[in-house]
Amino acid sequence: xxxxxxxxxxxxxxxxxxxxxxxxxxxxxxxxxxxxxxxxxxxxxxxxxxxxxxxxxxxxxxxxxxxxxxxxxxxxxxxxxxxxxxxxxxxxxxxxxxxxxxxxxxxxxxxxxxxxxxxxxxxxxxxxxxxxxxxxxxxxxxxxxxxxxxxxxxxxxxxxxxxxxxxxxxxxxxxxxxxxxxxxxxxxxxxxxxxxxxxxxxxxxxxxxxxxxxxxxxxxxxxxxxxxxxxxxxxxxxxxxxxxxxxxxxxxxxxxxx
Amino acid sequence: xxxxxxxxxxxxxxxxxxxxxxxxxxxxxxxxxxxxxxxxxxxxxxxxxxxxxxxxxxxxxxxxxxxxxxxxxxxxxxxxxxxxxxxxxxxxxxxxxxxxxxxxxxxxxxxxxxxxxxxxxxxxxxxxxxxxxxxxxxxxxxxxxxxxxxxxxxxxxxxxxxxxxxxxxxxxxxxxxxxxxxxxxxxxxxxxxxxxxxxxxxxxxxxxxxxxxxxxxxxxxxxxxxxxxxxxxxxxxxxxxxxxxxxxxxxxxxxxxxxxxxxxxxxxxxxxxxxxxxxxxxxxxxxxxxxxxxxxxxxxxxxxxxxxxxxxxxxxxxxxxxxxxxxxxxxxxxxxxxxxxxxxxxxxxxxxxxxxxxxxxxxxxxxxxxxxxxxxxxxxxxxxxxxxxxxxxxxxxxxxxxxxxxxxxxxxxxxxxxxxxxxxxxxxxxxxxxxxxxxxxxxxxxxxxxxxxxxxxxxxxxxxxxxxxxxxxxxxxxxxxxxxxxxxxxxxxxxxxxxxxxxxxxxxxxxxxxxxxxxxxxxxxxxxxxxxxxxxxxxxxxxxxxxxxxxxxxxxxxxxxxxxxxxxxxxxxxxxxxxxxxxxxxxxxxxxxxxxxxxxxxxxxxxxxxxxxxxxxxxxxxxxxxxxxxxxxxxxxxxxxxxxx
Ligand SMILES: Cc1cc2nc3c(=O)[nH]c(=O)nc-3n(C[C@H](O)[C@H](O)[C@H](O)COP(=O)(O)OP(=O)(O)OC[C@H]3O[C@@H](n4cnc5c(N)ncnc54)[C@H](O)[C@@H]3O)c2cc1C
Ligand code: SF4
Ligand code: FES
Numbered sequence: 001x002x003x004x005x006x007x008x009x010x011x012x013x014x015x016x017x018x019x020x021x022x023x024x025x026x027x028x029x030x031x032x033x034x035x036x037x038x039x040x041x042x043x044x045x046x047x048x049x050x051x052x053x054x055x056x057x058x059x060x061x062x063x064x065x066x067x068x069x070x071x072x073x074x075x076x077x078x079x080x081x082x083x084x085x086x087x088x089x090x091x092x093x094x095x096x097x098x099x100x101x102x103x104x105x106x107x108x109x110x111x112x113x114x115x116x117x118x119x120x121x122x123x124x125x126x127x128x129x130x131x132x133x134x135x136x137x138x139x140x141x142x143x144x145x146x147x148x149x150x151x152x153x154x155x156x157x158x159x160x161x162x163x164x165x166x167x168x169x170x171x172x173x174x175x176x177x178x179x180x181x182x183x184x185x186x187x188x189x190x191x192x193x194x195x196x197x198x199x200x201x202x203x204x205x206x207x208x209x210x211x212x213x214x215x216x217x218x219x220x221x222x223x224x225x226x227x228x229x230x231x232x233x234x235x236x237x238x239x240x241x242x243x244x245x246x247x248x249x250x251x252x253x254x255x256x257x258x
Numbered sequence: 259x260x261x262x263x264x265x266x267x268x269x270x271x272x273x274x275x276x277x278x279x280x281x282x283x284x285x286x287x288x289x290x291x292x293x294x295x296x297x298x299x300x301x302x303x304x305x306x307x308x309x310x311x312x313x314x315x316x317x318x319x320x321x322x323x324x325x326x327x328x329x330x331x332x333x334x335x336x337x338x339x340x341x342x343x344x345x346x347x348x349x350x351x352x353x354x355x356x357x358x359x360x361x362x363x364x365x366x367x368x369x370x371x372x373x374x375x376x377x378x379x380x381x382x383x384x385x386x387x388x389x390x391x392x393x394x395x396x397x398x399x400x401x402x403x404x405x406x407x408x409x410x411x412x413x414x415x416x417x418x419x420x421x422x423x424x425x426x427x428x429x430x431x432x433x434x435x436x437x438x439x440x441x442x443x444x445x446x447x448x449x450x451x452x453x454x455x456x457x458x459x460x461x462x463x464x465x466x467x468x469x470x471x472x473x474x475x476x477x478x479x480x481x482x483x484x485x486x487x488x489x490x491x492x493x494x495x496x497x498x499x500x501x502x503x504x505x506x507x508x509x510x511x512x513x514x515x516x517x518x519x520x521x522x523x524x525x526x527x528x529x530x531x532x533x534x535x536x537x538x539x540x541x542x543x544x545x546x547x548x549x550x551x552x553x554x555x556x557x558x559x560x561x562x563x564x565x566x567x568x569x570x571x572x573x574x575x576x577x578x579x580x581x582x583x584x585x586x587x588x589x590x591x592x593x594x595x596x597x598x599x600x601x602x603x604x605x606x607x608x609x610x611x612x613x614x615x616x617x618x619x620x621x622x623x624x625x626x627x628x629x630x631x632x633x634x635x636x637x638x639x640x641x642x643x644x645x646x647x648x649x650x651x652x653x654x655x656x657x658x659x660x661x662x663x664x665x666x667x668x669x670x671x672x673x674x675x676x677x678x679x680x681x682x683x684x685x686x687x688x689x690x691x692x693x694x695x696x697x698x699x700x701x702x703x704x705x706x707x708x709x710x711x712x713x714x715x716x717x718x719x720x721x722x723x724x725x726x727x728x729x730x731x732x733x734x735x736x737x738x739x740x741x742x743x744x745x746x747x748x749x750x751x752x753x754x755x756x757x758x759x760x761x762x763x764x765x766x767x768x769x770x771x772x773x774x775x776x777x778x779x780x781x782x783x784x785x786x787x788x789x790x791x792x793x794x795x796x797x798x799x800x801x802x803x804x805x806x807x808x809x810x811x812x813x814x815x816x817x818x819x820x821x822x823x824x825x826x827x828x829x830x831x832x833x834x835x836x837x838x839x840x841x842x843x844x845x846x847x848x849x850x851x852x853x854x855x856x857x858x859x860x861x862x863x864x865x866x867x868x869x870x871x872x873x874x875x876x877x878x879x880x881x882x883x884x885x886x887x888x889x890x891x892x893x894x895x896x897x898x899x900x901x902x903x
Binding site: 016017032033034035036037039040041043044046047049050051053054055056058059060061062063064065067068069070086090092094115116119121122123125126129130131133134135136137138139140142143144145146148149150151152155156158159162163165166189190193195196 | 305323330389809
């Protein structure tokens with residue numbers, strides 16, 4: 001419970017639609033409780049804009065507790081802002097100063113075009129998933145769950161990878177707009193588990209190809225993605241993906257397929 | 259309204275087998291001729307879309323988020339129940355069935371609930387095969403935890419992210435079908451109406467949320483899996499976009515709405531801090547295993563630092579009122595007790611709207627007994643989350659908690675086959691009313707969503723499609739006047755909304771509705787509070803239609819238009835909820851009528867009059883809805899009083 005309230009200057013990216021040019025517009029917003037979340041602060045900005053007959057700032061959000069991956073926003077140049085291991089919706093205003101100017105932009109990455117204001121199109125992530133981010137298991141035909149023991153270590157590691165919320169901050173943080181952290185996380189989750197073995201190498205090739213086809217750049221080991229990731233997804237999963245992809249290529253070479 | 263529940267004859271444990279044996283089938287070669295629309299991509303909708311696509315039907319799936327992976331199911335934390343009996347602690351399908359009926363305060367159908375318990379085991383098998391990383395023991399077997407309302411350990415979990423992992427499993431299956439072209443996915447599309455051709459559901463109307471385009475979609479059957487309606491209270495634990503619109507529009511087209519007054523308030527949420535707040539965050543109920551709930555005995559202590567309140571001035575009210583269950587009393591009972599204390603003026607925390615709404619959940623004794631390390635290991639992530647939101651350290655200062663709307667048991671009425679009272683229109687997941695009666699047990703909603711989507715609809719919908727001759731399949735014409743009428747109605751209402759250009763934002767109207775609902779239709783309801791709520795809702799609805807302000811137009815991405823449409827539906831639906839609560843002259847589960855309680859404040863059910871389902875028929879906005887009743891027959895379970903003293 002904090003008492004003092006904040007007066008802020010907000011530099012917000014405004015863009016009417018995908019084709020229109022965008023620009024920063026500065027708004028003054030006063031009396032913000034330090035206990036409100038960043039998105040609640042934007043709600044209040046929107047209420048103020050609506051009151052004065054202006055169009056509110058569009059942004060994506062839903063769960064508002066850091067799990068759905070809807071919220072995006074680049075805050076003062078950092079995807080999801082300066083909070084470590086946190087999404088924008090988990091960021092609270094107490095980590096800002098009274099009188100501060102805050103710059104709010106959409107996630108910037110070529111594969112994620114702006115739809116309006118702070119809303120971007122992240123469907124290329126879905127495309128990568130559709131290419132191989134699954135285990136081909138017919139619904140209703142599974143064996144008893146405990147018939148396949150999996151060591152706690154493996155299960156935990158798979159869970160570490162599975163924690164990705166698909167927000168896209170990794171892509172926005174990467175100078176090459178690479179989707180390696182996102183793709184590596186999903187691929188590793190499935191490739192670590194015994195259930196994922198039959199399609200392991202096919203999955204590696206299909207997902208990496210989809211990544212390239214959807215305009216994501218290469219990884220040059222800068223590590224910005226890991227720093228921006230709200231779920232602490234480790235670069236190790238990129239290394240694992242690279243290994244699986246290399247093995248898959250070799251296997252394909254020896255099996256004679258082009 | 260035809261309310262035949264179509265529960266198969268025969269003994270409980272044979273019903274589902276019998277039903278499956280009698281269902282019609284569609285020849286695999288013919289399946290591609292049939293099309294199905296699924297509204298929703300959560301566990302129920304996404305599961306159904308993936309399963310039906312895999313069976314070979316042509317599926318179109320719609321969601322309002324930018325990806326099916328973001329459906330609200332993602333937010334579930336605690337776990338999912340299944341009668342696996344992996345712990346060898348005496349669990350069985352029958353026991354899960356029994357616990358669910360009892361937990362629901364004897365207001366659900368035996369046949370449906372038994373089927374739910376029966377398919378629960380296949381859910382776990384399926385999820386594991388798909389790669390859902392459930393928690394495991396060192397020996398490699400699946401781990402379980404126990405959850406409220408049960409004496410066995412039957413809850414499977416994936417850290418604190420069970421819903422996320424289950425939904426991602428569903429999303430993976432769905433993605434595979436999308437990649438294969440069996441399912442077409444429409445993100446950022448909001449369903450705004452159901453289309454009936456000669457009284458049979460044959461399609462929907464949507465608004466493309468990016469460019470505002472209103473479109474017609476035809477299919478041989480329509481499934482609504484759009485989630486619950488807790489956001490009628492504005493502040494709830496649900497995602498901000500959760501809404502009643504899809505279900506409500508179906509209701510306005512003739513689908514019966516069952517038990518809308520059965521809503522669940524969760525006792526352990528982080529209290530409201532101020533008027534700016536947009537949602538309330540749930541804290542896992544497991545905290546009550548070690549935390550002690552208390553409030554100051556004296557009003558003048560409420561503003562003090564809790565450290566300065568001596569032991570004798572603290573009221574451990576749950577332990578006092580329910581000595582045998584204490585801090586572990588069920589959700590509805592604990593919630594009400596906390597509200598009573600705050601109503602007496604003994605709440606703690608910041609003053610919001612003239613009142614302190616919060617009680618302490620104190621770990622001091624547990625830390626002394628077990629050491630801080632143990633408490634950290636058990637609840638560290640929850641303490642961190644609490645500190646992130648409130649800025650307070652709960653190791654040093656007791657947490658503050660308060661109840662919040664969380665889940666809605668009521669929903670579209672469905673028969674055993676999950677078909678609504680409109681032929682060809684199905685409802686699944688939280689959007690239907692079917693399995694939880696008047697109160698849902700923890701970890702049972704995820705189970706129901708996946709049961710409906712993966713294991714029930716693929717049979718029952720196939721049976722329905724099997725009744726349509728292959729020659730007629732997929733022959734619905736979107737130029738039929740029924741489609742044109744529905745499209746025009748949607749266009750008109752969108753046009754009307756953007757043209758009002760009044761002075762009040764949709765959000766502030768939603769907040770106003772939330773206040774009415776929480777104060778008068780929340781944890782304690784009375785004839786008086788409900789009657790005045792109806793008047794206030796009507797007045798607010800009038801204000802909405804005269805004074806709402808939506809900047810911008812209908813043919814662009816317009817977040818306020820989206821919000822306004824949902825608020826408009828909530829403003830109509832809220833009235834139905836009140837009528838149902840007013841009509842149900844008893845207290846049961848999440849529905850507490852102050853007129854029906856014992857001397858010491860316990861709920862009093864009236865099984866002679868209300869051991870049934872109230873199903874409402876729409877008769878026009880502002881008119882009293884028409885009530886129908888589906889009796890509940892208990893052939894296996896004896897109705898008893900729930901006691902937790
Ligand atoms: C914080 C929290 C924690 C929970 N924890 C647990 C738990 O531990 N265990 C448990 O069993 N249950 C839990 N629950 C309950 C459970 O998560 C939900 O009841 C369940 O996931 C609902 O699933 P669903 O598929 O019915 O709907 P949802 O997952 O809500 O999906 C609804 C779908 O419908 C779509 N939709 C809605 N309206 C429209 C429209 N008009 N047009 C197009 N699309 C539309 C949405 O886009 C979405 O895809 C929890 C709930 C909350 C809020
Ligand atoms: S890897 Fe991290 S940053 Fe990238 S999408 Fe997943 S959660 Fe977001
Ligand atoms: S709104 Fe869901 S993660 Fe931020």
